[in-house]
Amino acid sequence: MSRLTRPCPAFDAALAGLAANAGLGADEVERLRPLCDRLEMWTAGAQIEAPRRTDRFRLITSGWIYEARLLPDGRRQIFGYVLPGDLICSRHGARAAPSVLLALTRVEGVDVPAALAVAPDGRRTPLGDAMAHAVEKQELRGYDALLRLGKYSAAERLAHLVIELRDRLCRVGLASREAFRAPLTQEHIADTLGLSVIHVNRVLRTFRSCRLLTIKFGMVTLLQPEKLERLAAGVAASSAPGGGGPGASAP
Amino acid sequence: MSRLTRPCPAFDAALAGLAANAGLGADEVERLRPLCDRLEMWTAGAQIEAPRRTDRFRLITSGWIYEARLLPDGRRQIFGYVLPGDLICSRHGARAAPSVLLALTRVEGVDVPAALAVAPDGRRTPLGDAMAHAVEKQELRGYDALLRLGKYSAAERLAHLVIELRDRLCRVGLASREAFRAPLTQEHIADTLGLSVIHVNRVLRTFRSCRLLTIKFGMVTLLQPEKLERLAAGVAASSAPGGGGPGASAP
DNA sequence: CGCGATTTTGAGCCATGTCAATCGGAGTGG
DNA sequence: CCACTCCGATTGACATGGCTCAAAATCGCG
Structure with missing residues (x-):
């Protein structure tokens, strides 16, 4: 909710992280750098909305976020964490209110414009592929969480x-x-x-x-x-x- | 592995199920009907491969499947079930071997050709949208499973x-x-x-x-x-x- | 320096897991 | 038709992991 625009912080680390997470080439990463003056900020405790459109992503550059479902009686289940270098996509905030994203600390991130993920001809760019790949990785973590809860002491x-x-x-x-x-x-x-x-x-x-x-x-x-x-x-x-x-x- | 081609069984029910799951119009559903002579079959216990391409789906028309991770020591965690009217997409069989799909009974299903999900111009058809929607619903079930394991008696x-x-x-x-x-x-x-x-x-x-x-x-x-x-x-x-x-x- | 949030500890109980054995039905072979 | 076997369901006895309640100790902060 509380959005400010601020100068560059750990932006490089986040880019490197995205590259590592998604297997991006250095040249592709460079195309993201101009975004760093569109940085958004949320304060600790703020709820973070997911982008509405499927082809848009929000890259977290610093801070911790947790994804949880809050039960009516005050209990909550935390599904996972979003860390610097991770992406938030529309899936997170999807309908049926499956979960909310809450900032655990001050959080900074950028919206990656659709133009960078999807080329004019409707096909995905290498960057788009990489981000989709990163999102897929996040999904796989869900399986690990299920295994953790189901089978581990x-x-x-x-x-x-x-x-x-x-x-x-x-x-x-x-x-x-x-x-x-x-x-x-x-x-x-x-x-x-x-x-x-x-x-x-x-x-x-x-x-x-x-x-x-x-x-x-x-x-x-x-x-x-x-x-x-x-x-x-x-x-x-x-x-x-x-x-x-x-x-x-x-x- | 064991694939046969057989005549139509509960194909209508599966179509109706997909429609219900994904909010499809009756006319859209009718375009799927010709597929029913391409029906594939797996025997109970068989492992079911997910389609490789992202834009392809496999519609289950009858039988039960479970998705699980098998641990080296013989234990297993079942992540969920795939039922008639559900879709299997590439995500299920993704890399890193997060899980396998195993037929619990005899299973029948059809591969939906990419052409029906993605139009020539690269955009998704209404059917493609509906199927993506159904897949999303399946993902949401993952959250429910997490909550079930984490917070329920x-x-x-x-x-x-x-x-x-x-x-x-x-x-x-x-x-x-x-x-x-x-x-x-x-x-x-x-x-x-x-x-x-x-x-x-x-x-x-x-x-x-x-x-x-x-x-x-x-x-x-x-x-x-x-x-x-x-x-x-x-x-x-x-x-x-x-x-x-x-x-x-x-x- | 007092207050609220968090961490730590202890005591006791209940839910759930483990081990071991029986029972029942479905095949299978004689 | 019976004996045998295998698998799954069922049961009992027992051990224990993890929860609850209650309270003290610490920390962060105004």
Whole structure:
């Protein structure tokens, strides 16, 4: 709702991210650069509307967004996150109000004009293809989320989410292999993973005492990335060494 | 894999279903009818490939399909079902092997030629629009599934699934308000709802003793449709009368 | 320095999972 | 027609993961 126009920030990173996400050539990316003075901004907590037309996209250049359904009784299910380098397309805001997009932090982004995605003859440009590809990738993440909720234990779900976020942020240069910052409360995590806040806290404590993972002041630190990756893959972690073998469950 | 060409079966019902699902005019539907002699068939258990091209669709005219990811250790998560009148598009079989489509029964369907979905000038025909719309509807169901797994109790999940299937089958004339047949084992249901087979059985027993729902010989009977609908909507069922108040949990 | 939001902890309970066994129907072969 | 087998449904006993309630500890902030 609250839109301002501001000068360029992490625009380059977002472009690089889009390129990485969608497999774009450097020359294609350059054609987007002029857009950076049309930057839009939303404040934390604002609801973000999806573009109406199917052929339009909104590229997020900085900030975190979550996609959720809000239940009448105040509960909510978070379906996923939109990060810098990701695209918002009409699908997100579609009819039947399946979900809303809410800014978790201050968010900046640009609308990519239809002309850049669809050539005059009605065919898609390489950029359009790349964006469609990026959108498809986002859809695939839905399957992962379903698997996470349907088959994973609490510890596995948490590991899976952390690894997903790290990998995505990594591609945009916002994470290293073992750390990134995330503006998430434990309540967000709980609403994403289908767990209670209290149980999320407990799993975090376990991870901390295992020296697996810590979250402090919005900074997520992966102390043993490989082990977390294995957990996230649903590989029944057997050998629980060192710390004292609290860790995961045995499926 | 096993494809045969056979004469027309429930082709009309599938067309009517597509029309209902996608909001198609009767005249548009008629243009599909000539396809009915290109019918393809798969045997139960066969894997169904998605069309490769984005603009092609495969219309299912009879039979049940489930979409799942198979885990290396033999477990599986069922993401959803494809029913008569539904479409399979390239998205389903996309790269990264997110899921496979497996025939639960004998399945029949037709490939809709690209020419019917996309006009020579590259724009979508009304039929193409309708099919895209139907596909979008299928995507929306993904959100419902996520909510079901993330926020619902076992009883609510079961009710939600039953209502979803009833409503979809109803639109194709394969269900009445209080009964339909479904080729699902309790294991399929469990893998869909993220529960153990045994617990599915327990919930079914509870429903049976509540006179809410029975499943016998593949026939699903909704004894109290309204109550089930309320349960499926996640409305914390309060008044548990009659039977003795076993029913649902209190969130 | 007090307040609201968030994190942490503890105690106890219930829903759900696991293990083990029985039962019933549908084929199948003799 | 019967014995056998396989698969799915059913049941019981038991273990436990995850939830609820309640309260303290911390943090961010005006």
